[in-house]
Amino acid sequence: MQKLFKYFKEFNPLSKEAENAITEISDIVTIKKNKDLQPIGHTCKTIYFINKGVARIYYYKDGIDITESFSFENNIIARVESLFTGKPSRKAIQILEDAEVVAINANQLFKLYDTFPEIERLFRKIFEAAYVETVNRIEGMQFHSAEERYNALLNEAPNVLMKVPLKYVASYLGITQVSLSRIRGHR
Amino acid sequence: MQKLFKYFKEFNPLSKEAENAITEISDIVTIKKNKDLQPIGHTCKTIYFINKGVARIYYYKDGIDITESFSFENNIIARVESLFTGKPSRKAIQILEDAEVVAINANQLFKLYDTFPEIERLFRKIFEAAYVETVNRIEGMQFHSAEERYNALLNEAPNVLMKVPLKYVASYLGITQVSLSRIRGHR
DNA sequence: CTATTCCTTTAACATAAGATAAATAATCAG
DNA sequence: CTGATTATTTATCTTATGTTAAAGGAATAG
Known part of the structure; x- marks a missing residue:
């Protein structure tokens, strides 16, 4: 839990009691490559922090596997469209x-918000930051060619391209695997 | 302020004291079509609720005007990439x-979070909902043709197409005005 | 009301990305 | 280690969208 609390500290330092309360509602889970940490169809009731490894959120559109996002060590991952609405998620979390x-139990976490305003504030800030990232990503998608998007990713998150199969990167960029390959062989 | 408090109630009902505290840090502003409510380059220090009218957030990319989002009556509008980071915004809010x-003063609002946890919770929920919308929008952009995106907008928010100049809609959809025109003259 | 400006459409052409298929290359199971 | 599966690249052809230009309509200022 050490890395998690260090991560939290960047957003909103917690009291020892608050940290203990979070520890109580959390589990450490180890999981192998290519396994789904959370399946499609279940309502998201867990917020994950990645101590080690790589994960993505994906879903199917017209039968095609599409990557919504990647997450790496020292980051949070959750299917917010389900977590914040209580509806079943059409998305899955897969370990790459x-x-x-x-694994932080979300329902119990939300209960902690009542007794620990500092925890509510912490997660408010975490998700505000995630929201900003998402808004910035829309900007990147709005008027850039696939090649520009690829180059931007190469700059901003080279680890994505080092650690993730390209077919997953392609759909993340909103293009086909074949197009990505063409772009990589520059031109 | 009535409409605002009614809007708030959908997310998290407030005590009379909390409502009064928000009233104290808010102003009613009337502003004419085509005026900028907030200019590019200023750090966002205000959260707006639209009692009446239409607005958009826009910015320039390579000198071209691009619409990030629209907001209508009974909704919040704010440049979150600036509001939540404290950095100057490259975006403006324009009245259409x-x-x-x-106009809610954001710095004073954030101070109210300390005395009124209910207000912090309210805005947490408001922005969580906005975050979810943004995530869903990415999904819409990831693997739909311009025509599909146009038709989706036509279904989900026909008022956008009724009330907003098409050139602003085009950049919102991530296409040129000419392409939008072609799509509208179907195919 | 009129003239000017701005918005939208239409047309012709250029180009980036999709689709399909097939050839390599890499990974994995046994 | 080997065969089988999976991932990536390359090639060809098609199509959607961008670009530029020009014309027609709508809105606005004076």
């Missing part, structure tokens, strides 16, 4: 590299 | 139809 994650 | 808005 053998992982150890902290 | 004569408007009356409630």
Whole structure:
């Protein structure tokens, strides 16, 4: 849990009691490459923190596997469209590299918000930051060619391209695998 | 302020004291069509609620005007990439139809979070919902043709197409005005 | 009301990305 | 280690969207 609390500290430092309360509602889970940490169709009731490994959120559109996002070590991953609405998620979380994650029970966490305003504030800030990232991503998608998007990714998150199969990267960029391959063979 | 508090109630009902505290840090502003409510380059220090009228957030990419989002009556509008980071915004808020808005001072609001956890919770929920919308929008952009995106907008938010100049809609959809025109003359 | 400006459409052409198929290359199970 | 599966690249052809230009309509200022 050490890395998790260090991560939290960047957003909103917690009291020892608050940290203990979070520890109580969390589990450490290890999971192998290519396994789904969370399946499609279930309502998201867990927020994960990645101690080690790589994960992605994906879904199917017209039968085609599409990557919504990637997450790496020292980051949170959750299917917010389900977590914040209580509706079943059409998305799954898949592990792309053998992982150890902290699984935080979301319903119990939300209850902690009542007794620990500092925890509510912490997660408010975490998701505000995630929201900003998402808004910035829309900007990137709005008027860039696939090649520009690829180059931007190469700059901003080279680890994505080092650690993730390209077919997953292609759909993340909103293009086909074949197009990505063409772009990589530059031109 | 009535409409605003009614809107708030959908997310998290407030005590009378909390409502009064928000009233104290808010102003009613009327502003004419085509005026900028907030200019590019300023750090966002205000959260707006639209009592009446239409607005959009826009920015320039390579000198071209791009619409990030639209907001209508009974909704919040804010440049979150600036509001939540404290950095100057590269975006502006423009009024597209004569408007009356409630301007909530963000710094003072954030101070209220300390004395009124219910207000912090309210805005947490408001922005969580906005975050979910943004995530869903990415999904819409990831693997739909321009025509599909246009038709989806036509279904989900026909008022956008009724009330907003098409050139602004085009960049919102991530296409040129000419392409939008072609799509509208179907195929 | 009129003239000017701005918005939208239409047309012709250029180009980036999709689809399909097939050839390599890499990974994995036994 | 080997065969089988899976991932990536390459090639060809098609199509959607961008670009530029020009014309027609709508809105606005004076």
